[in-house]
Amino acid sequence: MVSLIMFLLSIASQTLAVHVALSSETDKIALLALKDKLTNGNHDALPSWNESLHFCEWQGVTCNRRRMRVTALILQNQYWGGTLAPSLGNLTFLKAIFLTNIHLRGEIPREIGHLKRLQILDLKQNNLHGQIPMQMINCSSLYWIILTYNNLTGKVPSWFGSMVQLTHLGIAVNSFVGSIPPSLGNLSSLEQLSLTYNHLGGSITPALGRLSNLNFLALGGNKFSGQVPYSLYNLSNIQVFSVTDNQLVGNTLLLNIPMAFPYLREFTCGGNRFTGTFPSSISNLSELQVFDIGDNGFHGPISPNLGSLHKLQIFFVPFNRFGSGRAYDLDFLFSLVNCTQLQKLVIEENYLGGVLTDTIGNLSNNLDILVMGSNQISGKIPEGIGKLINLKTLGMERNSLEGIIPYSIGKLKNMVRLTLQENKLYGKIPLVIGNLTMLSEVQLYSNKFEGIIPFTLGNCTKMEIFSAHENNLSGNIPNQTFGYQQGLIALSLFSNSFTGLIPSELGNLIHLSVLYLQENKLIGEIPMELSACSALTELVLESNLIHGSIPSFLGSLLSLEILDLSNNNFSSTIPHELVNLKFLSMLNLSFNHLSGEVPEGGVFNNITAISLFRNKDLCGGIPQLNLSACPMLPLQKKHKRSLKKRVILIMAFGGVLISFVAFISIYLFKKKAKKLSTTSLALQYGYVKVSYGELHQATNGFSSSNLVGTGSFGSVYRGNLVHFKRPVAVKVLNLQTHGASKSFMAECKALGKIKHRNLLSILTCCSSVDYNGNDFKAIVFDFMSNGSLETLLHNRIEDSESTNLSLNLMQRVNIALDVAFALDYLHSDLEEAVVHCDIKPSNILVDDEVVAHLGDFGLARLVHGAASRSSSGQATSSTIKGTVGYIPPEYGAGASVSAEGDMYSYGILLLEMLTGKKPTDTMFAEGLSLHNFCNAATLERITEIVDSRLLIPIAKQEGRRVTSQQNMEGTIQECLVSFAKIGIACSEEVPTQRMSIKNVIKELHAIKQKLFL
Incomplete structure (x- = not known):
């Protein structure tokens, strides 16, 4: 009897072993089929997925140790662009799928419904499309579904409501339509629900109020209308509540929130149609970090007892109707002094009045955005503003501020954007503005500033927009100040009292798109250097004292859309080259002393686009201009024939001469090139000389920990050289690679004589030998932190x-x-x-x-x-x-x-x-x-x-x-x-x-x- 039992046990054991082996083989076959589709047939992808390793050791695969079955599949951050194969459904022991940011396309296969043990499905940040397959309803063990950042369509499945194990449901940033199915109210275990940025509409279903465990609700970026259901105020565990950018209404939202959500960390309802006042009970939300109610219809005073919000980081209330234009409107700023973690304070486009005090300087040192434009704030800009040393954006435009810009503003060395336009500020633009070397945008227009533009502004080499029009500025426009700002896109100085010449240094601004200098007292001619400003779209110089001919090079500025030279003293003829300006939609040459024939073609054929008034000696042009015909020159035809012969003779002689000069030049150039040694490259282009030893030390011996990348001709290391205060990148050429030496010479020569904001700056180069006596060549660049x-x-x-x-x-x-x-x-x-x-x-x-x-x-x-x-x-x-x-x-x-x-x-x-x-x-x-x-x-x-x-x-x-x-x-x-x-x-x-x-x-x-x- 015992022998029989042992025999039966042996048979059962062998049967189980065979079953396990067969099941494992099924998983292996399924994985290989999955790989082929997942990687789009790329044989170089997932190299570990081969016969030399057991599939449980393959990258991203986790197995059950006893049964050797696949339980988890984790593959992230790859660029494969493949699809999900139906074979995924054969991995029946799968509990977790993390296939994120691998550029999946196609649809979610319906075979996923075979995975009844599946608990986690995370497919975010892919390009999946189509509808969520209904077969997923069979995955009754799922408690985590994350499908955000895809292109999924259709309605939100109502059968989600039967997946009672769900704790996390995220389908944000897709293209779902319809409404929220009430069946989601059955998910009693649900903790997080994110439906943001879809095309959902209708009313928010009251059924969500039954989700007693919910702590995260994000419904923003849809088309929901009506009021927030009162049932949602039963969700006492809510920490994040977001309904931004919808069409919701109601006047009790702010009143209900503090009582309903005592643990609230983030509250965002901006971009709706809510109304009501700002309740003092908001101060009871002791965990609050983000508060965004911008772009609604809230009104009344902002509560002055916000100081208890010690964790507050973002206070965003613009585009409402807060305040009444009276003195006490800004009292809430006193309480915000206690919010030591505050980073962003935005209160623009309201009716806030009152005078700014030095209290503003006592706000959090973490503050990087302070925007209070388009209100009714008066008084002076306080000196205390200089204490906010981490400010990057300061916006005080369109108020009633007066006085001078305080000297303390020079301490805000992280400032990127400064907007003070449309106030009553006066005095000089302070020299300390040159301390703000990070400035990208400065708006000072429509004030009462006087004096000259400070030369220190030239230190702000990252400037892109500078507007100081409609002030009382005078003197010459400094010749070098703007010439240093080679990234400048827009310069607006009109309606001032500038004198002197148009600075020739403006020709350095090769990215300049808009140049407004009208209504000043500028003299002289348009400088030839402006011909380099090939990105110009608008050039307005009207109402000055500029004279001379209209330069023909304006016809080479092919991006020009607006050209206004009216009300000046231009003489001579209109250059025919202006016909070449295909995008020119407005040309105003009125009130000058122009003469001769008006060209035909281009903008000159559009009567509504050109203005030539008060130029009494003009003739010709299209009939609609009603100008007199130009007189015919005698012997004109004879002169033309004679001129043609001369041109032919000159061209023939010139061709021979040019060929001879070119031959001699090429001969001399080649002779000189033979003498050029790479060891002299650093001296030739004015670089600091560095040795192999210095580069070896700077990169810790070219260690792998300093390696940041490899290329076709070598490797790049991060390092620190004593000659430079900032980190550098050292490109070491692999001289065994064919063409590497030639590449080295080409790169040194190409970068040696060219400088531009958007070209990688070569700091120096090295051509030497290493410690083993082998040839060594390297180029040193600025290090780029974002790779x-x-x-x-x-x-x-x-x-x-x-x-x-x-x-x-x-x-x-x-x-x-x-x-x-x-x-x-x-x-x-x-x-x-x-x-x-x-x-x-x-x-x-x-x-x-x-x-x-x-x-x-x-x-x-x-x-x-x-x-x-x-x-x-x-x-x-x-x-x-x-x-x-x-x-x-x-x-x-x-x-x-x-x-x-x-x-x-x-x-x-x-x-x-x-x-x-x-x-x-x-x-x-x-x-x-x-x-x-x-x-x-x-x-x-x-x-x-x-x-x-x-x-x-x-x-x-x-x-x-x-x-x-x-x-x-x-x-x-x-x-x-x-x-x-x-x-x-x-x-x-x-x-x-x-x-x-x-x-x-x-x-x-x-x-x-x-x-x-």
Whole structure:
């Protein structure tokens, strides 16, 4: 009997072992099928998933030790762009799925319903579309469903209400429609519910009031209407309550919140239609950190007893009707002094009156945003403002402030944005403004400032916008002050009393888009140096004393949209070159002394776009101008024939002479080049000389801990050199790589003589031998703390210097502009134009202020004659230049490198920034390319192809308020379409059909303006 039992046990044991083995084999097969779809067939992805390891040891796979079955699948932050295979449903022991930010596309397979043991499903930050499969209802053990940041559609499933184990449900930032199903009220265990930024509407269902364990409720960014149900005030455990950007109404919300939610940490209801007063009971919310009620209809005084909110960080109440224009309106500021963690205080666009006192300087040292514009505040700006040393934004515009700008403002050295316009401020602009070297925007217009512009303003080299129009400023516009601000985009000084010449140094402002100098007393001529301002869209000089001829170079400023030279003393003829300005929509030359024939064509054919009044000696032009016909010159035809012969003779002689000079120049240049040694490069370009030993010490012996990246020709290390106060990047060439030495010379020469805000600055170079006597070559650059654009776009966690920065749409537009500015400089602003030949994300470095710098000039080529960009000015190349995916098609056919080739690569770069997809993605095969993929997307489909991170509304990304959620979504969608069109236009197959870099800058500026507004 015992023997029989032992025999039966043995059989059972063997049967169980066979069953376990078969089950394990099922999991292995399922994983391999999953890998193929997940990685889009990329054999290099998930290298550990092979036969040499047991599948339980594969990356991201966790198994049950006893049964050897897969219980968890965790794969994050990869760029695969694959799909979820139905084989996922065969992993029946799965309890947790974390497949986040791996660019999944396609639909959630219905086979997921086979996973009855599944407890956690996290698929956030992908590109999944379609509806949530109903089969998921079978996953009755689920307690965590996170599907945020995808493109899922349909209605919120009512069957969610039967998943009684759920504690977390997050489906925010998708495209769900309909209303909130009342069945969600059955989820008695639910702790967190996030439905933000979908297209949900109707009333908020009262059934949510039954969720007694709920501590997080986020319903913002939808189209909910009506009142907040009273049943929600039963949710006493709520810590985060957000209903921003909807169409909700009611006048008791603020009154009910303190009593209903005693543990509240974040309360945001901005962008609705709520009304009512500010109750003193808000002070009872001792855990409150974020308070946002902006853009509603709240009124009355702001409670003066907020000092008990010791954890308060954000107090955001703009665009309401608080205050009555009286003295006590600002009393609440006294109580906020006790809120020592306060970071952002925004009270603009209300009716707050009263006088600012030095108490404002006692606010939290953590305060970085203080905005109180568009109120009725009077008095002087207190000296105490200088105590807020961490302020980055100070907004006091459109009030009744008077007096001078206090000297203490010079202590605010972190200031980026200063807006004091439309007040009654007077006195001089203080010299200490030059201490604020981080300034990007300064608005001082419509005040009573007098005196000169302080020369110290030249220290503010990061300035982009400076407006001081409609004041009493006088003297000369300083010649060098604005010349240092090479990133300046808008300069407005009109309606003052400036005298002297237009500064020639304004020609340094190659990014300048708007220049307003009208209604001053400027004299002299328009300086020739302005011809370098190729980004100008608006040039207004009317009502001055400027004389001379209208310069013909204005016709080369192809971005011009508005040109106003009226009410001056211009004489001579109208230059025919103005016909070339295709975007010019307003040309005013009235009230001058112009004579001769009015050109035809371009803007001159649009009678509503031009004004030529009071120029009595003009003739010709289109008939609608009603000018007299120009007199016919005698012997004109004979002169023309004679002139033609002369031109032919001159051109023939000139061609021979130029060829001879070119031959001699090339001979001498080659002879000189042979003598040039790389060891003299540092001296040749004026760099500080560094030795191998210094670089060895600076990088801890080129240790792996200092390694920040590798490239085709070498490795880059972070280091610290005694010659420089800031960290540096040391690019060490791998001289064993073919072409490395040539790359070293090319990069040193290319960067040695060019300087630009958006080019990577070369600090020095070293050509020596290492401690073993081997040749050593290295280039030292500024270190970029945010790494490369490729890292930021694709978040490659294996990069040692990867950051948590997630680029929003505005930041990507700014980076695109930065690279465009760099290309415009390389192609147009140098005696010898430079063709980069390798525009791609890994060659674009981003600093700590998210400013992009184009680097890696190892393939760069010089094109002689920067003034000419025709094919005759192209550089020859015997090999294909660039990186696969970004190389223009004509290079593959043997064409010479050209500026148009760079434009192709730039276009692919823009499309990669838009979609988050590399041009070499495995999805692009059989005739489908990144260009075609984007070109096929219509206005309605744009959200299906873009990086899901770009669908987060800009206002939320940057903490700004918009009045209409629908308008905001429409603006973002419109900007995404415009961005796509630029990338498509730049990456056309035929070089001559590609968009020019100047038009790119113009279009990107337009997108930036829409996003900003």
